[in-house]
Amino acid sequence: MTTKRPMRVLVWGENHHEKHDELTRQIYPDTMHGTIAAGLRDLLGADAVVETAALDDPEQGLGEEQLAETDVLLWWGHLRHDAVDDDAVERVQRHVLGGMGFIPLHSAHFSKVFIRLMGTTCSLRWRQGVDRELVWTVSPTHPIAQGVPHPLIIPAQEMYGEYFDVPAPDELVFVSSFSGGEVFRSGLTFSRGHGRIFYFSPGDQDYPVYHQPEIKRVLANAVAWAFQDRPRTQPRITMHREGEFDTPREWDGTLQ
Amino acid sequence: MTTKRPMRVLVWGENHHEKHDELTRQIYPDTMHGTIAAGLRDLLGADAVVETAALDDPEQGLGEEQLAETDVLLWWGHLRHDAVDDDAVERVQRHVLGGMGFIPLHSAHFSKVFIRLMGTTCSLRWRQGVDRELVWTVSPTHPIAQGVPHPLIIPAQEMYGEYFDVPAPDELVFVSSFSGGEVFRSGLTFSRGHGRIFYFSPGDQDYPVYHQPEIKRVLANAVAWAFQDRPRTQPRITMHREGEFDTPREWDGTLQ
Amino acid sequence: MTTKRPMRVLVWGENHHEKHDELTRQIYPDTMHGTIAAGLRDLLGADAVVETAALDDPEQGLGEEQLAETDVLLWWGHLRHDAVDDDAVERVQRHVLGGMGFIPLHSAHFSKVFIRLMGTTCSLRWRQGVDRELVWTVSPTHPIAQGVPHPLIIPAQEMYGEYFDVPAPDELVFVSSFSGGEVFRSGLTFSRGHGRIFYFSPGDQDYPVYHQPEIKRVLANAVAWAFQDRPRTQPRITMHREGEFDTPREWDGTLQ
Amino acid sequence: MTTKRPMRVLVWGENHHEKHDELTRQIYPDTMHGTIAAGLRDLLGADAVVETAALDDPEQGLGEEQLAETDVLLWWGHLRHDAVDDDAVERVQRHVLGGMGFIPLHSAHFSKVFIRLMGTTCSLRWRQGVDRELVWTVSPTHPIAQGVPHPLIIPAQEMYGEYFDVPAPDELVFVSSFSGGEVFRSGLTFSRGHGRIFYFSPGDQDYPVYHQPEIKRVLANAVAWAFQDRPRTQPRITMHREGEFDTPREWDGTLQ
Secondary structure, eight states: OOOOOOEEEEEEEOOSHHHHOHHHHHHOTTOHHHHHHHHHHHHHGGGEEEEEEETTSGGGGOOHHHHHTOSEEEEEOSSOGGGSOHHHHHHHHHHHHTTOEEEEEGGGGGSHHHHHHHOSOOOOEEEEEEEEEEEEESOTTSGGGTTOOSSEEEEEEEEEESOOOSOOOSEEEEEEEETTSOEEEEEEEEEETTEEEEEEOOOBTTBOGGGSHHHHHHHHHHHHHHOOOOOOOOOOOEEOOTTOSSOOEEOOSOOO | OOOOOOEEEEEEEOOSHHHHOHHHHHHOTTOHHHHHHHHHHHHHGGGEEEEEEETTSGGGGOOHHHHHTOSEEEEEOSSOGGGSOHHHHHHHHHHHHTTOEEEEEGGGGGSHHHHHHHOSOOOOEEEEEEEEEEEEESOTTSGGGTTOOSSEEEEEEEEEESOOOSOOOSEEEEEEEETTSOEEEEEEEEEETTEEEEEEOOOBTTBOGGGSHHHHHHHHHHHHHHOOOOOOOOOOOEEOOTTOSSOOEEOOSOOO | OOOOOOEEEEEEEOOSHHHHOHHHHHHOTTOHHHHHHHHHHHHHGGGEEEEEEETTSGGGGOOHHHHHTOSEEEEEOSSOGGGSOHHHHHHHHHHHHTTOEEEEEGGGGGSHHHHHHHOSOOOOEEEEEEEEEEEEESOTTSGGGTTOOSSEEEEEEEEEESOOOSOOOSEEEEEEEETTSOEEEEEEEEEETTEEEEEEOOOBTTBOGGGSHHHHHHHHHHHHHHOOOOOOOOOOOEEOOTTOSSOOEEOOSOOO | OOOOOOEEEEEEEOOSHHHHOHHHHHHOTTOHHHHHHHHHHHHHGGGEEEEEEETTSGGGGOOHHHHHTOSEEEEEOSSOGGGSOHHHHHHHHHHHHTTOEEEEEGGGGGSHHHHHHHOSOOOOEEEEEEEEEEEEESOTTSGGGTTOOSSEEEEEEEEEESOOOSOOOSEEEEEEEETTSOEEEEEEEEEETTEEEEEEOOOBTTBOGGGSHHHHHHHHHHHHHHOOOOOOOOOOOEEOOTTOSSOOEEOOSOOO
16 A cells, blocks of 8 residues: 555666577567566556666666666676676666665676676586576565465576575575576575665576566566665765764765 | 594484384494494594484483583484474473584484474475485585585485475575475574584485485584584573673573 | 555554553553554554454464464563463464564563574573663665664663574664663564564663654564565475476375 | 694785884784784694785785785785785685685775675774774674683774675674774674685774784684685686586686
């Protein structure tokens, strides 16, 4: 019954395979980010305003103004991580630390901004095969798992396996198995600064994963979880005299 | 180079299948607990004094004096959980909270004492089939994972799958997959009171799992991790006047 | 914009001090649980239907039907923990594991049901003095911390200090300091089975803590966080043949 | 009884205050890093070989060879964070991810390498006053807390307070209070890649904190905890064909 303002969601895509790979074009004629956005609109309805942006947009679709008006950013990238400007990476990291939700998808484990937010290599084990992936819920009380089948079955997927070199997550929501026998922590939450992050590994340019209703459900849940109705404010150092809890003095650039 | 006193390790076994099942007797002619203890002696050498106890021993092998002289208790039980006296369960729980290490194995997920320490049902998904289990390390810096292959391959095992109804562990060390596609959080640490707990799921009366050198390595590592050289002291409520940090007054039985 | 059914909230009180202590009667003329319930109604409005129950109600206010119709249970108890029937304790634990939210307050750290859910002694350090308590947020992205001042200042409170013998929480939301120098992990989340638990330590029969608007905000946030719109279902063991992920066979009472 | 090779420990210091501030020189006539190293030698004896390095050494004391022969690196820096070369920062991060232990102390929360490993701002609340700091143990089973008084009392210290903008730690070992009322998560563990990190906040150039025996005990415990006897190997992406668990194929620089 609570009436909240709609969440402002931005689905960012690298948009490379859609232009260069026939298979991807067949599976995702509306682009991958367009497909993800459509799924969110279906499930979130009036609760969200969902837009898309792409690497080839002005300012790579990641301008300061655009980010300032984004509550939750979903990110799909794969072959063009290096093409993302360091300035854009810095902006995205700053907005995440300031409170923007961030949902890196699949091969975005190797995006510059995710690596920077994690502090690790974000490397993993992989195979471009045709494994069946089963996504099991290990946090049944987590909002992101609500309404998600146990297991969620993905008939064909690229394999991502452990060791996945990320920090221990705040919450481990999903663990996947692959028919080749590998396992992967496939749904992970992290808080960084004032922002909430959910990494979700299923989804690839060669398989119709983002068309599955269960996957749409996970992503819609994740957007609602990552959303915070707060002013964008990055944590910063503050100096407080004794008893002055609420009146921080600005740090003047030097530690004493 | 540090010289510490030897760890006093007790391997407790239900000793039921060993008496009633021909298959178990063939696999474990020296009993399951005896086999586990022998493996620990091999790997820990002079660092540990390893003894065994069984359900049919006096005081069910869990007398007050026995527990007081145990640094780390390993527990294998399956069909006779209900036969363990509630008094013995209370004693074990108290000693764990007082600092004794505790390593419940496989079907001990349903032991009274583990359920009591977890506060949950400790239920899970299972299948008495012949799955291959692969045990993957997801905490490569954890002492329990040192020297353990990635993956650790168990040719044939009973399937244990998620959802495993235990609290989120302090550290998730191992995740297993089964050839049927299920996954299981198979190596989990928990601290409770002053004690350290490691649950490890591989191991069954029908398969020679405890004969595998890699499994012996996990158990030896786990004993060393769970060991603490501390006086057995259960946490208790204490009343402190202002400034009297180190001189607790005994609680006299009434909250004010 | 999402329209959800109202949350059904039950505030349970021991109702002992209200009948026997003049000071408590002066501070809480509408009882402690009545005051807490009124605060929730103010802040949650049409999002919640808030009722109260007390130890001296039929079935101690914790009958099967009552619990089955409760989404989130808040619990205040202190001197009469032992008077709560073990049957009622078992019912509450079962409903929490089945999905009911549970919010034990202050001295409810020693309630039978909290001890049973934690598996530890739940003991702590304390002093019946007049400390100023400052409640600091260490998880600024947590829904329970939204709109809560940093620090939240409680002019006078009983001191609760570390070591607080509970399992490491899933999320540490608040840490308090007391003017005597002690610290306490004062806002902690735990998931157990299908239920979500939030322990919050501020609040005492001798101080007007539950009249503070900031405390009401924490409790309203906690109710919204602990609420899940799910059928009450306790985790249970299930047997699955290979490939039968969705058709559990009932466990027939014997492990094979 | 286990005989392990000695741990190779390097205590790195910025060595700025020691050259420019009379107060620091009086408190730490042997430099801060020299004092810390002496404390470790006292407590670890033959278990460790402890060396020191400083910002004004060749290669800033952080050459490739030096790091390759270091098992655990302690780091004290304050005013000269910016003077550390980005190449040196990259080397240290790489060695940590490859398995080197890392113990940033006090104002090293703002060192480039800690910020890079955390992915956050690492900002905090502070006051250059004369607060009494009480360090409370909230993980009594943690090896770093063994033998440490509860509380550990530091008569005079700079105040560091929450919100400390770091990821949720793997384990929260210590929480401090300050006489001004602030709290701080003062002892935190993190695993990153193959390395183990312990941040410990007490210690400042203006107070004799590193002369306190209890602080020496914490640091010696932390070194033993962060040490791993493993070959230095950074996690990296590997490609595995089905069933080839142990024979990774090198990634050739392109994702497929």
